Amino acid sequence: MKIFLSHATKDKKLVLRINKDLKSHGFDTWLDSDNIPIGGSIVTFIQQGLEDTDVFMLFLSPFSVHSKWVQSEWQAQYFKQVKESKIIILPILISDCEIPKFLTDIKYADFRDDNGYESNLSVLLETLNSMKHEKEEIHRWGEGKPNTSSIYDCTLDFLEDMKDEHISLPLRAHKKINILESLKKINRSGKILRLKKYKQAKIPARSIYDHILSVAYVADFLLPHIDHGIEQQEYVELARCIAFHELNEVVLGDIPTYTPMSQRQRKYSRTYAEARLRSVEPSKREKIANDFIWLFLNERHRISIDTVNKILSNKTSKINLTFRTFDKIDPIIAIWRYLHFYRGKLGVDSVFFTKLMRDFFENPDIKKFLRTNKLDNKILNLVINLQDRSKADQYYSNPDKLFQEKSLFQLPESAVKSAIEVVPLFFNNVSNKH
Template identity: 45%
Template sequence: MSAVDLSLQAGKPNLEKPKNREPRRMQRLSIFLSHSSRDKAFVRRINSDLKSGGFDTWIDEDNIPYAASISEEIQNGLTKADVIFLFLSEAAVRSKWVSTEWQSQFFKQVSGGKTMVVPVLVDDCEIPEFLQDRKYIDFRKKSEYGKSLASALDFLQSLKVERYGAKKNFDSTLGIKSHVMEILDDLEGEAIQLPQVRRIPIVKTLKGVKRSGKLIRLQGFKPEIKVRSVYDHVISLAHISECFIPCLDLDFSAGDRRDLLLLIAYHDINEVILGDIPAYTSLSRSKRASIRVYAEQRFKTVPPNELERIANDFVWLFLSEQHRQAFRAVMDLSGDAQSKVFRIFQALDKMDPIIAVWRYLHHYRGMLGDTPKLFNSKMKDFYENPDVASLLRDQKISTSLIDTLSFLQDREHSWNYYENANYFDEMTHDFLSIPPKVLKKAIEGVPLFCDD
């Protein structure tokens, strides 16, 4: 006989909530498994799977100590629970356990607070009247146990996000870069884990994946120059967005700003799987091997959007619920090519590698050796790349960005900047569509290597 059955014999539990209820745990959801003893084998299986899914569970055989008061222990378990899984079977609904009037009143009271009662159908049975208006989890088809379990875990993960505030509110007083860094900090604990494969920590991997466009051009350069990572790019993109957005003639709402920072924070997460493959430069087999993009030939047979979608879906499998929800929103935003937010994101994402060349010149000012202009020659593809200007024109992005891009892709301007640290300070405002002080901040206001 289950402890829930025994509690009926022990007497009616006290329905008053204790005055000093213990605080809820902030990281794990607690599920009380209320069941008939006849369904014990099935409930044990659910209990094991819920624990493996990262949830705390209360089940009589594990949580009632010897010689303890059964009714008191059950009451304590119920008052601490976030969720009550009420297992219903033909045997259960015939018993006194479900049909007793006090049980009905008890569940009505509990449901009025923060504890949620969820019916779980074990087999075909008549659902008690007081539960008929509640959506249930259906475990009746034993051959579809895995599908039903996934549905239950998805519901619990969503509830945990809602209940414990895993969704961050966006503070309008914080800048885009600060919000993006908060998201990346939250992602520090996320990892891809597969059988027989080492754990792949997402943020650590992004910090280790070099921006391959710079890597292949700077290999063998003397003096040796460090190459920035995908993580550096994400922080840089957040920074230049924060600098440029106020200067553009855009009707940018708080919701647009939130969507933009989400796109920035999550857009390169697929490179944990794909690596950073330079799109503008054709690579020889030896170059491809040297930057460890061994799969590029095969990847190029898949349309870029489809390749990114597949990689994103794969990474999504391993994220915790709060990041899954945000990442799914980002994938939806990326699928809307006409979205104003996505178009400005694309424009800034394409401009960042060019701005990064200027940031290299700032970081290594005076340290580029005997033939310093060789660096700019190595970077000529970034100056000459026509795709960025085409994107800005085709999508009718702000003319201020187009003018700024034209300035940034002029190697003479960049070299004058390398030789004169006060280059932007000495400019007049009319020389640039975006004020010189803003462009200087976009280049110098964030480190070249953000993880140093």
């Protein structure tokens, strides 16, 4: 994003300071003293600078509002913006002056107080980063519409975009924590606890990363068949919620909400800090963890977390309700997926395995959520059937016979079967297209 700094020569000292800080934060700026070479045509170079401009930063002071050079610059850009709606005019008030009438309805950045420079700069950077993020999103998705209807592909794009994001504390003794790699290494604690007890076969537990992409994949298969109220152009926000909602577990680790665990079991499942963390109400500890991680993210990902938090705080939001639905049903779908992927390796029957996993079948939270929010009955019917252990055992021994019962699922057989059998159990080596 290119920023043109229009100012009067007498305001140069503050403009140079702001220009230096903008550059140090990765912004591409145009300033006459930097971009016009000795002997170069001032008019020609200014015109070239204006042609490539995304943000026209106009420094307002008694000197600038009466300067012929500045007037010719900002008037040209103002009318170009009005005509084409492409250039963003951003006034910067640096000293008391009469603000031109056609700028009075545009909120300005206030740099009149020199003692408040750092605070003012922080606000300005946040504004510019937001503009940059919006520009990148439009470039990435088009005018607010994703270039794909796949929730999975979009979610994976969000995750892969975080591959270089780290939590890095100032203390040199601590190593960087790579956020994406941590999501791939943190296992679902409830499954670790149970799978360790299963001696007949060595079965690994899914990671947080596996869960995130599974939620997105399942959404792709089931969304077309349920009443959810989300427009296709909002799919990107659903994918954003799926991709970012588990980041707090990089700090907290996976803490099962329904599974009772002893201190020894917590240690066994690697949730070392769980005893202390569970003394804090879940939403509060997640907010604290998200705020901590937010500190280390680049501005684009900070905006994504802020957007997700805003969506998830709106209890009536269709995106929120749909996301939470798939997030809640994925664990029980995953149990059936284990039965499919390890069919024949769990012994003659799956009774012992499903008994170990009984909390996933007994958890009442899923059905309570669906009934409370009056979501599509087809999803509730799906959950009721998936939480029937006898049906799960039957599926392990004879899957075709179970799916031949047409009344078993109100959703299309192909969609349910795909959510169980086509979606991978582990995602580390899976292609990003399906």
